[in-house]
Amino acid sequence: MPAMSTIIGYKLRRAQLHVFQDFIGTFSKLKLRPAEFSVLTIIANTPGLKQSEIAEMLGIKRANFVALMDGIEKRGLAERRKADTDRRSHSLHLTPEGEKFVRKMAAVWAEHETRLIERLGGARERDRLIELLDRLIEPAGQ
Amino acid sequence: MPAMSTIIGYKLRRAQLHVFQDFIGTFSKLKLRPAEFSVLTIIANTPGLKQSEIAEMLGIKRANFVALMDGIEKRGLAERRKADTDRRSHSLHLTPEGEKFVRKMAAVWAEHETRLIERLGGARERDRLIELLDRLIEPAGQ
DNA sequence: CGAAAAATGTTTTATATCATAACATTATAG
DNA sequence: CTATAATGTTATGATATAAAACATTTTTCG
Numbered sequence: 001m002p003a004m005s006t007i008i009g010y011k012l013r014r015a016q017l018h019v020f021q022d023f024i025g026t027f028s029k030l031k032l033r034p035a036e037f038s039v040l041t042i043i044a045n046t047p048g049l050k051q052s053e054i055a056e057m058l059g060i061k062r063a064n065f066v067a068l069m070d071g072i073e074k075r076g077l078a079e080r081r082k083a084d085t086d087r088r089s090h091s092l093h094l095t096p097e098g099e100k101f102v103r104k105m106a107a108v109w110a111e112h113e114t115r116l117i118e119r120l121g122g123a124r125e126r127d128r129l130i131e132l133l134d135r136l137i138e139p140a141g142q
Numbered sequence: 143m144p145a146m147s148t149i150i151g152y153k154l155r156r157a158q159l160h161v162f163q164d165f166i167g168t169f170s171k172l173k174l175r176p177a178e179f180s181v182l183t184i185i186a187n188t189p190g191l192k193q194s195e196i197a198e199m200l201g202i203k204r205a206n207f208v209a210l211m212d213g214i215e216k217r218g219l220a221e222r223r224k225a226d227t228d229r230r231s232h233s234l235h236l237t238p239e240g241e242k243f244v245r246k247m248a249a250v251w252a253e254h255e256t257r258l259i260e261r262l263g264g265a266r267e268r269d270r271l272i273e274l275l276d277r278l279i280e281p282a283g284q
Numbered sequence: 285c286g287a288a289a290a291a292t293g294t295t296t297t298a299t300a301t302c303a304t305a306a307c308a309t310t311a312t313a314g
Numbered sequence: 315c316t317a318t319a320a321t322g323t324t325a326t327g328a329t330a331t332a333a334a335a336c337a338t339t340t341t342t343c344g
Contacts, residue, residue, distance in 0.1 A: 003187065005272075008258050011271075012275060015276075015279050041143050042146065051322070063304080063305095086321080109144070109149075116151075129150065132271045136261055137156055287343095289341080289343095299333100301330070305327105311318100
């Protein structure tokens with residue numbers, strides 16, 4: 001049998017758990033979990049998307065997205081707006097408070113990401129890692 | 143805000159989920175989950191280790207390891223033996239049937255891993271990926 | 285030696301994550 | 315206009331993970 005240390009899936013899982021632990025620790029001051037971070041990031045970058053669209057982008061079942069978005073909305077960071085073109089759907093937008101929060105979030109994220117890049121040995125290695133991971137995800141590299 | 147596609151932790155998570163989906167699909171014929179695969183691999187490579195030692199290697203809480211090992215033992219693939227040097231602990235060993243199973247497992251795993259290596263672009267890229275992931279896990283690169 | 289502390293495996297419990305089914309409302313197709 | 319599909323939601327079950335408490339056994343050390 002191959003050694004565990006050479007198995008791609010195993011190494012990926014361990015690295016992902018380790019990085020998420022760093023993330024969770026770094027973001028404990030903002031009480032923000034990775035899923036919430038990713039939702040806020042997408043809303044900040046592309047406001048107005050439908051709930052289902054964001055859920056699908058992130059690989060989250062729309063049923064499970066509801067509670068996630070409830071929490072974000074209850075904290076006053078983002079809001080659902082009824083789209084008048086399609087009154088079934090909710091388009092998602094940051095609140096003014098959410099805009100402020102996202103700026104803080106970006107600073108905390110930079111702290112976290114910089115630490116990871118240092119571990120990797122530089123931005124060049126980061127780019128190489130992203131490229132290799134994209135090849136694994138392929139073909140839908142979003 | 144940075145695009146999600148450039149965020150290390152996010153890309154890592156997506157790649158890991160994708161690879162695990164491939165793993166689960168490939169191993170459905172053996173009805174084997176990733177955690178069971180890793181336990182059997184370690185027992186095959188280093189028989190006689192204590193339950194706690196294997197659990198810790200894999201980052202599994204020893205409380206959660208119990209049910210995992212129960213399942214493996216009930217399938218007749220491995221067994222707990224009371225160590226006479228320390229009668230608290232159980233040392234883990236494959237059964238003869240487990241030895242046969244592990245050989246089948248290795249063949250199925252090669253099929254899965256080969257597909258991943260092709261996606262990456264070759265063994266060289268695989269090695270590079272493992273190296274980068276190790277840097278993230280650091281310093282305990284097991 | 286003998287008592288306190290630690291290690292090992294186990295059970296129980298709580299929490300978080302993820303998938304599935306069913307439903308009401310609204311939009312679209314034919 | 316009716317049948318079908320899409321959207322958000324609720325409810326439920328399965329799985330993964332973490333923590334606490336316990337019995338048994340070993341180790342520590344006064």
